Amino acid sequence: MDAGTLGAQLVSSHWYRVAGIAPRLRDHLRLHAHRYRGQPWTVVEDRLNGKFHRFDAQAWRIMGLLDGRHTLEAVWQQLASEADEATPSQDDILALLGQLHGMDLLATDTLPDLGEVGDRDHRQARKRRWSKVMNPLAIRVPIFDPDRLLGRLVEWLRPVLNRGGALAWLLWVLPAIVLAASHWPELTHNVSERLLALDNLLMLALLFPLVKALHELAHGIACKMRGGEVHDMGVMLLLLLPVPYVEASSSWAFPRKRDRMLVGAAGMLIEIAIAAGAFYLWLWLEPGTPKALAYDVAVLASVTTVLFNGNPLLRYDGYYVLSDAIEIPNLAQRATRYWGYLFESRLLGRRDALSPAMAPGESGWFIAYAPLAFVYRCIVMFSIAIFVATQYYAIGMLLAVWSVGMTLGMPLYKGLGRFWSLVVAREAGRRGQRAALAVLGALLVLLFAIPMPLRTQVNGVLWLPENAIVRAGQRGFVEQMQAQPGQRLAPGQPVLNLVEPVLAAQRAVQQARRDTVQIRYDAAVTVDPTLAAQVAPALARENQVLAHLDERHERLVVRSGASGQLWLPASEDLQGRYMRQGQVMAYVVTPTAPRVRIIVDQVDENLIRAHTRRILVKVPFDPGRAWPATVVRAVPSASRDLPSAALGRQGGGGVVTDPRDDSGRRALISHFEYELALPDDFPYHLIGSRASVRFEHDMEPVGYRLWRSVRRLFLGYFHA
Incomplete structure (x- = not known):
């Protein structure tokens, strides 16, 4: 590079305005020599306001000459006499002086611009007020x-x-x-x-x-x-x-x-x-x-x-x-600025973008720290909001809204402001403007125009059809076994008998009451038809109550609902046991394919019910093959009871169970239960084995999916 080109780069057209000023650093400043990653730095302590400022060796090369006795022209002449590849230009000196003036570190013999000083104080006061709104920790009350x-x-x-x-x-x-x-x-x-x-x-x-x-x-x-x-x-x-x-x-x-x-x-x-x-x-x-x-x-x-x-x-x-x-001061701010630098230099092609990485190894820390800190901050703030909302809903909602504003709203606002200055204000130039608009357009197309596969993955368990589960139709004690384990059964065939003394006594009492009313009615029919008409409703009521008791008595005979082989767990301990109504007593293993029973979170239920086009089932012992399935039964109301303990955390599944429930079949949050039918050629009859079920939905852009995920989060945790 020739001397003319070099001189044109080092000289500023605005230099004549300040060449005669002799600035100096204020007297109340204290200087400290530091080293970061092998490089010398100077930390300037402002003892009036307790602020600290860090300057590299190049900046201090200029600041060390600001003694109040030499004008800026003299400072420039001395720097020019020591010219090397790191010699600052006059624009660099002016930029540094502007920063020192903004930090209130400079003093001169000229009268200050009172209007500018007032504006600067107003901006700083406004910044302090805004920081109190943004950060509750900023509200401090000194005591001693x-x-x-x-x-x-x-x-x-x-x-x-x-x-x-x-x-x-x-x-x-x-x-x-x-x-x-x-x-x-x-x-x-x-x-x-x-x-x-x-x-x-x-x-x-x-x-x-x-x-x-x-x-x-x-x-x-x-x-x-x-x-x-x-x-x-x-x-x-x-x-x-x-x-x-x-x-x-x-x-x-x-x-x-x-x-x-x-x-x-x-x-x-x-x-x-x-x-x-x-x-x-x-x-x-x-x-x-x-x-x-x-x-x-x-x-x-x-x-x-x-x-x-x-x-x-x-x-x-x-x-x-x-x-x-790691010797990287201001790690968080510089990491965020480094990502902005990558956007401007790599995507927008700005050659004048300045990298905040000033020492070897800093860029790697910047690339990793900014996204990790952002994600962790979001997780912590939302977790606290959800944790509090479980006990105090209103406070949890306020924390959630504040978290969204601070962790997502403010970075988005600042990012859009910077994008506006680069593109709309054309700070990035025409090339950068075109690149930024291309990136924005590609992002919008990716989020809202390109359909992407949408799937919901849930866990299930291989189980028998509902009619193959033998349940007690009425509470009572096991009195007699009418079928043995392994026996082939037909639909409606008795499996065992129950006895309920209280029900037997109620039935005998009701039989006597019905007989009494029947006698009164028979006598009235032959003597006084009008009286018989008055007794008839009472007789109908007694017959209705007796029919209900007879129906309950019939249900004491537990019958098979399907044809197949009887599976009766712990049959030797059944004699004399008390059974609750609806309690599972035995199973009938049918020759047909088993069913898959699954539970679906409330937040996924609407998507699965209304937008499923195909269901595939895989079992862990044959992961290379998937079988199609269809929904044959859906429980219309939400429940916290699991169809099998294998679906809970204690049984190796993924559902969080209530720690107060020893059976492991009580979930912490409510869910919906589905029963799926497998094809007839399904070869496995391992009842109780876990299965993985995938619901495939219509393709959908990522943006709509993200919005639905956020909405589901609030519906699931805040019931909003």
Whole structure:
């Protein structure tokens, strides 16, 4: 490249406006030298507002010359005399000066533009107000300066704030983890009702600030121990619940990442130790209020730490620890910007798009972190909303709406705003505009125009037809077996007899009452026909009651409903057993193909009932073949009873069962039951074996399917 071309790139047409200004960095700034991934950086601490700004070596090369004595022209001449491939242009200097001015880091001898200063203050105030709406944690109320108190605490605790203390922490926590695993069923049994009961919520509201006060105090002690300053302690509103906070952001200036990681992890370490102590108390105490308090503390100090504070996918303590460990500050924001950079540079073809990846290895972290954090944030927020909605519907609905707005609505709004500026405002140029419109059109066609296969997969069990299941037609005790296991039966053939003494007595009493009324009626017919007409309705009623009792008596004879071989489980224990009406007593194994009994979630029932064009069934012992099936029976009402325990989690199936039901045949949520007929050439008669059933529906674009999935989510969990 010749000197003329190079000079044209380095010189700005606006330079003459600022060449005579001699700016300097403000006096209240404190500078800290850091290294990230082997590269030098300078962290500028603004001691007036507690903000921190990070600049790379190229930016600091310019900032280090801003001393208030040299004009920008002199600064430029010095940089030009040291020209190399990294020499900044005049436009680069102007851009950096604009950023420093926006951060309020520059001071000059000229009078400030009061109008511009007022506008900037107004924008910052509006941004602070909006952040309070977006984030409940932003509402903070400072109370006092804890720096001196924390200094005394550090002196008192210094004998244990060392490797010996770390070893003691391990010896305290590790046994609790092992014991918690062995008592896991007791800890998790009926957890939602135990935690969300109204009286327990009041205890949680009192315990949560206390646990978090120790958490925040640990941050402050760790920060003070490593030479930082903590001048702000107060209360913040977390979903309208007052929670203590400590401002330990001075740790961001620590040059060693190990010190920054320790400050970030201190709160989690103390909470885990508290959870271990509460768990030991829970094991030792007898049932009662103290044991419930210990359980609440253990859950608060462990679950919140693992799911929230300790998880780097949420922007809490674990996030900052990870950022320091991998030496990538501002990981979340830069990861989101990197995906935007990929969109603009790869899809829109913008050559001037700037990548936020500034060191080797950062791009891989950016590609993985942004989608993982987004998905996890959605899962956590919706899970909390669903968990709360099971006990408090209105609060759960508000949380769900707020979750949708924060996790989906705001990113979509920002993305559309950026798309508008790139395409409609033509910031991306004509080529980028055409590329963006092509991508948008392809996405819309993919979502709403191209039909895609639509299927619903459910589990089933091979079972007998309903008429081949021998049930007790009337409650009673087994008196006599009229058929033996393995015997061939015909439809209507007796299998066994039941006896019901109460029914026999009722029938005898009713027979006597009917005979009495019959005698009165016969006598009245010959003497007084008018009296006989008055007695006739009473006689009809008595005959009707007797007929009903006779019908129940007939049902004491249990008969086969189909032809086949009798299968009578535990026949030697049947004699004298009491049977409830409708209880299954035996089975008739028919020579025809078995039926497939399945259960369908309520959210899938309408799709299966109205939009199924083919049904295929596979069995696990012959996975290479699928048999067609047809629906022969559909239970019209929802139920929680499973047709077989094999469909429940305890039996190896996929349906979540009620832990309070020992039989494993009671589902947690209601479902619909279907019975499917297999073709006659189906060769397997393994009654009770699981089967996989696939309902194939009409093809449908993905967009409509996503909308229906969201709607089903609200219908299924919020009944909205």
